[in-house]
Amino acid sequence: MSIDFKDNPPKGLIWFHRDLRVNDHAGMNLVLESGGRWIALALSPRNPLSPAGCFERECLDDLEASLKLLEIPLLRLESTEVESFIRNVFHANPDLALLTSRRFNSRDQKLLDSCTSVLPKKQITLYDHGTLYLESDLPFSLDGLPATFSPFQRKIRAAKTQIVPPISGFSLPEISTNGIAPVELQDRSFRFRGGERNAILRLRDYFWESRAVMHYHETRNGLLARDDSSKLSPYLAQGCISARQVHAEILRLQDQIGPSKGAEALLYELEWRDYFKFLALRSGDRLFSAQGLRNEERESSPDQKQFERWCAGETGNDFIDANMRELKVSGWMSNRGRQNVASFLARIMKLPWLWGASWFEENLSDFDVETNQGNWMYLAGVGTDPRDRIFNPDLQAENYDGDGAYRKRWSS
Numbered sequence: 001m002s003i004d005f006k007d008n009p010p011k012g013l014i015w016f017h018r019d020l021r022v023n024d025h026a027g028m029n030l031v032l033e034s035g036g037r038w039i040a041l042a043l044s045p046r047n048p049l050s051p052a053g054c055f056e057r058e059c060l061d062d063l064e065a066s067l068k069l070l071e072i073p074l075l076r077l078e079s080t081e082v083e084s085f086i087r088n089v090f091h092a093n094p095d096l097a098l099l100t101s102r103r104f105n106s107r108d109q110k111l112l113d114s115c116t117s118v119l120p121k122k123q124i125t126l127y128d129h130g131t132l133y134l135e136s137d138l139p140f141s142l143d144g145l146p147a148t149f150s151p152f153q154r155k156i157r158a159a160k161t162q163i164v165p166p167i168s169g170f171s172l173p174e175i176s177t178n179g180i181a182p183v184e185l186q187d188r189s190f191r192f193r194g195g196e197r198n199a200i201l202r203l204r205d206y207f208w209e210s211r212a213v214m215h216y217h218e219t220r221n222g223l224l225a226r227d228d229s230s231k232l233s234p235y236l237a238q239g240c241i242s243a244r245q246v247h248a249e250i251l252r253l254q255d256q257i258g259p260s261k262g263a264e265a266l267l268y269e270l271e272w273r274d275y276f277k278f279l280a281l282r283s284g285d286r287l288f289s290a291q292g293l294r295n296e297e298r299e300s301s302p303d304q305k306q307f308e309r310w311c312a313g314e315t316g317n318d319f320i321d322a323n324m325r326e327l328k329v330s331g332w333m334s335n336r337g338r339q340n341v342a343s344f345l346a347r348i349m350k351l352p353w354l355w356g357a358s359w360f361e362e363n364l365s366d367f368d369v370e371t372n373q374g375n376w377m378y379l380a381g382v383g384t385d386p387r388d389r390i391f392n393p394d395l396q397a398e399n400y401d402g403d404g405a406y407r408k409r410w411s412s
């Protein structure tokens with residue numbers, strides 16, 4: 001797509017970064033308030049042929065369709081070309097504005113810094129809409145972030161810290177399903193359909209059609225059924241829906257139906273997500289280092305062959321292998337599965353945990369840097385949590401797949 005920057009210069013660029021939606025979007029609000037011509041940009045999926053890449057492409061297609069209604073073109077750039085693109089555009093049009101969301105981890109921050117180092121600070125607007133709570137509202141500074149989740153949550157609750165409500169005032173045109181579910185079990189894999197419209201549909205289905213959210217606290221460890229858990233993570237990871245929008249739906253449910261243990265438990269998980277984002281902000285590059293948040297690295301043996309067996313689901317442990325096959329084929333794995341395969345790689349096979357985290361990054365449709373690295377560090381025993389837990393996959397299989405149905409589904 002060619003954009004005329006010279007004779008018809010736009011007001012600025014809006015860079016969508018893991019916030020691929022138009023509702024509850026602080027940047028879109030600024031664009032609509034300011035009027036004038038804007039250009040949107042986003043990074044292209046890394047591997048368009050994988051289930052994760054296919055999901056990401058659908059998210060971008062949906063965003064593009066929404067932006068088209070507002071006459072905002074969307075440019076898709078490779079991560080290797082974004083820096084030169086931004087530099088060139090601003091070199092030719094020094095007065096443009098750049099809008100984009102705050103980054104929570106040092107890797108994304110470095111890319112943003114390298115793209116914007118030549119721009120005057122006043123032209124860059126960063127908005128903060130990736131978490132339930134704002135950092136500035138927390139009852140402690142980032143340096144005083146509790147070392148584990150429970151005291152983090154206790155302190156927030158004690159201080160009555162408010163979750164930011166979604167921005168109102170803009171809504172997508174009527175969404176219709178055409179009879180196609182946003183998330184469904186096809187053959188043996190969960191198929192996630194990307195985009196903001198599908199995210200809203202999934203929220204509706206889970207909260208209002210099936211009302212499965214009411215039983216979330218009892219079903220969340222299930223391995224087989226679509227509604228065992230919310231299946232919102234791919235949408236939250238790409239930002240097709242915000243955690244604040246999900247929270248608003250929790251409030252609406254409680255308002256209309258009354259207190260719900262399931263909805264409370266879902267909020268608890270969304271707070272975990274916040275915790276890992278704040279932890280990433282505080283931890284900088286340590287999030288990507290072998291020693292993690294500890295002072296010393298744990299012993300590991302970088303055995304490539306063993307790692308390949310883990311990736312391919314050929315370790316010889318049927319529960320681990322079933323989960324790894326599911327990930328490869330579908331881009332999805334349950335939370336129970338993730339805990340087990342991560343612990344197995346880092347603590348039983350004693351392989352470098354960063355290898356496992358990268359494999360997840362390559363394959364998960366819901367890959368989210370802060371949540372992924374945070375969970376991996378915890379399971380590899382290099383996070384801040386003093387508990388040193390190793391999962392026994394045979395016991396776990398007995399408890400969560402007693403009849404073997406899950407292992408049978410993914411037996412080859």
Ligand SMILES: Cc1cc2nc3c(=O)[nH]c(=O)nc-3n(C[C@H](O)[C@H](O)[C@H](O)COP(=O)(O)OP(=O)(O)OC[C@H]3O[C@@H](n4cnc5c(N)ncnc54)[C@H](O)[C@@H]3O)c2cc1C
Nearest residue numbers: 229230231232233269273335338339342366367368372375
């Ligand atoms: C080793 C490992 C790696 C992980 N990597 C990712 C990742 O890259 N992206 C990701 O979104 N989740 C990750 N998780 C967390 C969790 O497994 C998924 O969020 C969850 O399985 C997604 O399914 P759901 O949307 O049905 O979640 P639900 O159980 O319905 O939870 C609702 C939402 O809460 C958040 N959430 C749930 N569990 C966690 C958790 N343990 N930590 C932080 N937030 C959580 C997610 O945004 C999720 O969508 C990882 C967990 C482990 C153990």
